[in-house]
Amino acid sequence: MKVSLVATLLAAALFSFFINFALSQDGTTKLYTPAANINLDNMLQPRMKKDWNNPGAYEVVAYLSRSTVFKNDTTTLSAYVTGYGLIGNCKIFLIPSNPIFSEESLMHTGLNPVDTVGDFISLEYGRHAFNLPKDNTVISTFGGPKSHHWDYASIFVDYDMSDSSSFALLSEKTSVxxxxxxxxxxxxxIEPGDYTINLYMTYFNGAEWKISKIALPLHVNNYFEEWPWIAYILSAIGIGVAFTAFIYQIKSYYRDGKRKNKTPKQKEIDNPQITKPDHLPKKSKQTPEQKEKAKNQRREYVSKWVWKIKNIFLSERTVKSPL
Known part of the structure; x- marks a missing residue:
């Protein structure tokens, strides 16, 4: 029984280790999609489905892995292109509303063959990485595979030739x-706040030039959003101060009503006059009589302050007057 329990705990620990090892820095599991396998020799055109030779219509589609980040933090932008029809020369242009990204940022581009399996060629996106320039603007053209039947390379290639009703393109798929x-x-x-990452795709659809645009919002947290517990503490302190002031106002109103009927002596007891102790020589130079006098003055000074503070919050006299 003990051996079985130890084995179970060990297996759970190993499983937890491998799960944590598979997590990336932004907390998402790295599940890579296998490379796409395309048979280019059987494709006379990059797109061969119905109406492929009519003017094309395409849109750039993108998302951020995290739309809320901190300073010195990371997020990943993934972009695809959907559509069908004729498409010729094209480019993609990225520009944020402000250059908030460091030059350590990377852009992964390209669609390159990595292996050949029978009649199929295995293709993988993003094998080449480039650093973002200082102004954060990126202009990239579309690379891709090229068959000896085609005049140019393209990533707008039919993904599934076995299904004539499927208009899926390689540009809509993840290949690694x-x-x-x-x-x-x-x-x-950078300053905390809201920013926008703009992504444009310009292409020729066989009849005219077209532009597709997508704007992705990105929020950079401020100090209190990064450390929310500080805001909670300050809020609790504020509530405490407000509650104390409220109680003080109630007791002041109640005390002022009773004070109208008090004698001058009672009023003096409620609000004693506090004077600072007399100035005496340094302790080392004081006579025994001066030391005793200073001790009594300090005691009276402190006791009057204690009485005055308690008198603010207590309507009933629970301490003896120092007078």
Missing amino acids: RPPFKFDLKTKGD
Whole structure:
């Protein structure tokens, strides 16, 4: 029984270790999609489904792995292109609303063959990585595979030739990585707030030039959003101060009502006049009589303050007057 329990605990610990090892820095599990396998020799055109030779319509689609980040933090932008029809020369352009990303940020591009399996070629996105420039603007053209039947390379290739009703393209699929991947790291000196990452795709659809745009919002947390417990503590202190002031106002109102009927002597007891102790020589130079006098003055000074503070919050006299 003990051996079985130890084995179970050991297996659970190993499982937890491998799960944690598989987690990336941003807390998401790295599950890589296998490379796409395409038979280019059987494709006379990159796209061969119905109406492939009509003017095309395409849109850039993108998302951020994290839309809320901190300073010196990372997020990943993944971009795809969906659509169908004719498409010629094209480019993609990335520009944030402010250059908030460091030059350590990377852009992964390219679609390169990695292996050949029978009649199929295995393709992988993003094998080449480049650092973002200082101004954070990126212009990239579309690379891709090229068959000897084609006049140009393209990533807008039919993904499944076995299904005539499927208009899925390679540009809509993840092949190890998305077609465009940006590993973005925020700078340490940027202002907190809301920013936008703009992504444009310009292409020729066989009849005219078209532009597709997507704007991705990104929020950089401020100090209190980064350390929310500080805001909680300050809020609790504020509530405590407000509650104390409220109680003080109630007791003041109650005490003022009773004070109207008090004699001058009672009023003097409620609000004693506090004077600072007399100035005496340094302790080392004081006579025994001066030391005793200073001790009594300090005691009276402190006791009057204690009485005055308690008198603020207590309507009933629970301590003896120092007078």
